[in-house]
Amino acid sequence: MRFCPFAKRTLLVLKAKGIGHEVININLKNKPEWFFKKNPFGLVPVLENSQGQVIYESAITCEYLDEAYPGKKLLPDDPYEKACQKMVFELFSKVPPLLLSFLRRQNKEDCSGVKEELHKEFSKLEEVLTNKKTTFFGGSSLSMIDYLIWPWFEWLITLELNEYVDHTPNLKLWMEAMMKDPAVSSLFIDPKAFRGFLDLYLQNNLEACDYGL
Amino acid sequence: MSGGSARSLGKGEACPPRSAATLRRVSGPGPGGRAAPERSHAGGSAPPGPVPEGLIRVYSMRFCPFAKRTLLVLKAKGIGHEVININLKNKPEWFFKKNPFGLVPVLENSQGQVIYESAITCEYLDEAYPGKKLLPDDPYEKACQKMVFELFSKVPPLLLSFLRRQNKEDCSGVKEELHKEFSKLEEVLTNKKTTFFGGSSLSMIDYLIWPWFEWLITLELNEYVDHTPNLKLWMEAMMKDPAVSSLFIDPKAFRGFLDLYLQNNLEACDYGL
Numbered sequence: 001m002r003f004c005p006f007a008k009r010t011l012l013v014l015k016a017k018g019i020g021h022e023v024i025n026i027n028l029k030n031k032p033e034w035f036f037k038k039n040p041f042g043l044v045p046v047l048e049n050s051q052g053q054v055i056y057e058s059a060i061t062c063e064y065l066d067e068a069y070p071g072k073k074l075l076p077d078d079p080y081e082k083a084c085q086k087m088v089f090e091l092f093s094k095v096p097p098l099l100l101s102f103l104r105r106q107n108k109e110d111c112s113g114v115k116e117e118l119h120k121e122f123s124k125l126e127e128v129l130t131n132k133k134t135t136f137f138g139g140s141s142l143s144m145i146d147y148l149i150w151p152w153f154e155w156l157i158t159l160e161l162n163e164y165v166d167h168t169p170n171l172k173l174w175m176e177a178m179m180k181d182p183a184v185s186s187l188f189i190d191p192k193a194f195r196g197f198l199d200l201y202l203q204n205n206l207e208a209c210d211y212g213l
Numbered sequence: 214m215s216g217g218s219a220r221s222l223g224k225g226e227a228c229p230p231r232s233a234a235t236l237r238r239v240s241g242p243g244p245g246g247r248a249a250p251e252r253s254h255a256g257g258s259a260p261p262g263p264v265p266e267g268l269i270r271v272y273s274m275r276f277c278p279f280a281k282r283t284l285l286v287l288k289a290k291g292i293g294h295e296v297i298n299i300n301l302k303n304k305p306e307w308f309f310k311k312n313p314f315g316l317v318p319v320l321e322n323s324q325g326q327v328i329y330e331s332a333i334t335c336e337y338l339d340e341a342y343p344g345k346k347l348l349p350d351d352p353y354e355k356a357c358q359k360m361v362f363e364l365f366s367k368v369p370p371l372l373l374s375f376l377r378r379q380n381k382e383d384c385s386g387v388k389e390e391l392h393k394e395f396s397k398l399e400e401v402l403t404n405k406k407t408t409f410f411g412g413s414s415l416s417m418i419d420y421l422i423w424p425w426f427e428w429l430i431t432l433e434l435n436e437y438v439d440h441t442p443n444l445k446l447w448m449e450a451m452m453k454d455p456a457v458s459s460l461f462i463d464p465k466a467f468r469g470f471l472d473l474y475l476q477n478n479l480e481a482c483d484y485g486l
Contacts, residue, residue, distance in 0.1 A: 040397075041363075055356045057363050067352035079340035083328045090314075090330050124313075 001028050001209050003189065003197045005096065005151030006058040007045035012147040013062045015183040017071045027209045029201070059089070062144065074144040081138070085145040088137050091124050092149045099152050103159075104202060115164075122168050125149075129170035135177050142181055150178055158191040159198075250275055253482045255300035260307035264323045269294045271334075272311060272319040274301050274482050276462065276470045278369065278424030279331040280318035285420040286335045288456040290344045300482045302474070332362065335417060347417040354411070358418040361410050364397050365422045372425050376432075377475060388437075395441050398422075402443035408450050415454055423451055431464040432471075 001007055002025060014021045026035055026044050039046045039056040047055040047064065055064050066074045076082050098118050105111040128137060137145040153175050156164055165172045178184050193212040200208035253274065254261070264270040271287065273280040273296050287294045299308055299317055312319045312329040320328040320337065328337050339347045349355050371391050378384040401410060410418040426448050429437055438445045451457050466485040473481035 053353050055353070055360070057360060060356050060359045060363075063359075064352050064356040067355070079337050080326050080328070082340070083333050083337040086333045086336075087328070087330060090333075 001025055001044050003194060003201070003209070003211075004028070004044055005155065006043070008151040008154070008187065009058045009148050010045040010047065010061045010065070011187055012150065012183050013065050013074060013144075015187060016074065016147065016181075017065060017069055019065060019069050019071075025209065027206065029204060029208055030206045059148065062148065066144065074147065076138065076143065085138050085143070088125075088128055088145050089148055091128065092121075094121050095149070095152050099155060103198065118164060119167065122165060122171060126168035126171050129174060135174060137174070142178070146174075146178060147183070150184060153178070154184075154189060155194075158189050158194045160191075250296065250486065251298060252486055253298035253300035254305050254308070255303040255479075256305055258305045258307075260305070260310075261297055263325070264321050265295070266323045267293060268323070269338075270297060270321045271295075272297050272299050272308065272317050272321070274298055274317050276467060276474070276482070276484075277301070277317055278428065279316070281424040281427070281460065282331045282421050283318040283320065283334045283338070284460055285423065285456050286338045286347060286417075288460060289347065289420065289454075290338060290342055292338060292342050292344075298482065300479065302477060302479045302481055332421065335421060339417065347420065349411065349416065358411055358416070361398075361401055361418050362421055364401065365394075367394050368422070368425050372428060376471065391437060392440065395438060395444060399441035399444050402447060408447060410447070415451070419447075419451060420456070423457060426451070427457075427462060428467075431462055431467045433464075 011023075013019075026032070028044065031042055035046075036042050038048065038054055041056065043056065045056070045058055045061050047061045055061050063075065075085065095118070098114060098121060102111055102114045102118060105114060125137075129135075132139070134140050136142050137149070153165075156162060157175070157179075162172075165175065179188075190212075197208055197211040200211055261270075269287075269292060271280070271283055271294055273284065275298060284296075286292075299305070301317065304315055308319075309315050311321065311327055314329065316329065318329070318331050318334055320334045328334050336348065348358065368391070371387060371394060375384055375387045375391060378387060398410075402408075405412070407413050409415050410422070426438075429435060430448070430452075435445075438448065452461075463485070470481055470484040473484055
């Protein structure tokens with residue numbers, strides 16, 4: 001789905017590794033019955049290859065692509081470094097539901113509690129960068145973990161919520177470095193389209209996923 | 214219980230110095246002999262020293278199913294290790310420096326590298342140590358194991374929820390949900406037509422989900438797999454695995470632990486010691 005951050009992870013990896021692919025978008029507010037045969041959870045992203053093998057769950061699809069396809073490896077070979085990337089992924093895990101919760105509440109009720117929690121989660125990520133003394137979460141070059149967490153920071157930019165990283169300078173620098181990545185910039189969401197989608201999506205409008213088409 | 218340090222150490226009391234004799238080393242795939250477990254480290258205890266060369270340390274808790282995953286992999290791969298148990302109802306402050314989440318299991322090696330989150334520890338051990346690979350090399354087969362892991366993911370909170378409610382209120386809703394989750398796993402085995410979740414041999418995914426099925430056995434809740442015959446056969450096959458059988462929990466100790474744990478008793482984690 002064009003605006004799904006989880007599916008964005010897979011699209012970023014496909015782009016970064018130059019993997020030839022075709023995209024079939026699913027209306028997440030009105031799912032086709034056949035889609036549940038691809039993924040019993042009924043969620044995107046889902047990969048399917050010409051042998052009919054199906055892989056779902058965004059993180060699993062990304063790891064599969066890195067292992068199954070040649071070219072630049074996004075995950076490190078070293079077992080400890082790989083484990084570190086997965087631990088950062090866990091540290092990040094509260095951000096998606098928090099950000100969604102924040103977006104649902106905006107203009108409706110006091111969301112300062114959610115704001116504080118977001119600040120706390122961003123500080124954890126800031127600490128990782130501060131301790132590592134590198135630009136990216138996996139080291140001096142962009143790697144898997146950066147792509148896995150990027151889509152939600154892209155939301156901050158498209159929704160002009162950049163002030164949320166004012167107190168986390170390394171995170172801010174990381175976002176600027178990410179914007180220079182070819183895969184990231186070529187897949188950057190159009191802010192107007194995203195706002196249009198988000199309004200309809202939060203109202204459970206069946207047309208949300210196709211906004212702008 | 215013999216004399217010596219039977220009394221538990223409270224807040225502010227120093228941890229007695231650790232000598233080589235008191236360090237319980239659990240090494241290699243020895244023939245079923247288990248070293249006596251130590252009392253857990255609690256609030257106020259001093260942080261442990263560095264990890265000895267040649268061993269990897271696991272911070273654990275004797276009855277924690279998540280830590281059991283790591284112990285199973287260590288055993289299955291014959292990895293020399295030492296165990297430090299943590300009192301999860303009264304955690305030592307230093308433990309949060311090892312894992313900011315304050316949970317077990319946590320691995321620490323002699324280079325001071327720390328790895329937490331049970332699934333991450335298991336994958337790390339499989340990649341970093343030689344011997345039988347528990348995860349498949351094929352990217353699709355590996356992805357399949359991870360998808361089964363996701364299918365299983367509702368079982369741990371459901372089972373805990375079921376155990377909390379027993380004898381208190383109507384838990385038929387939870388029972389039905391458990392049945393539903395077990396049926397999903399049954400479907401995997403039925404479609405694969407193999408004994409184990411990864412194929413004809415036991416592999417990583419089997420160890421990752423095993424500890425909760427071990428609970429069913431120790432708590433005599435086997436009837437929950439009556440409607441899932443392949444799952445039942447899988448459990449019987451698992452019980453024959455050397456790592457599984459050598460680490461099988463004593464049912465009495467587990468029940469004793471569970472009663473205290475559900476009451477938030479600080480002594481739960483050391484039940485039976």
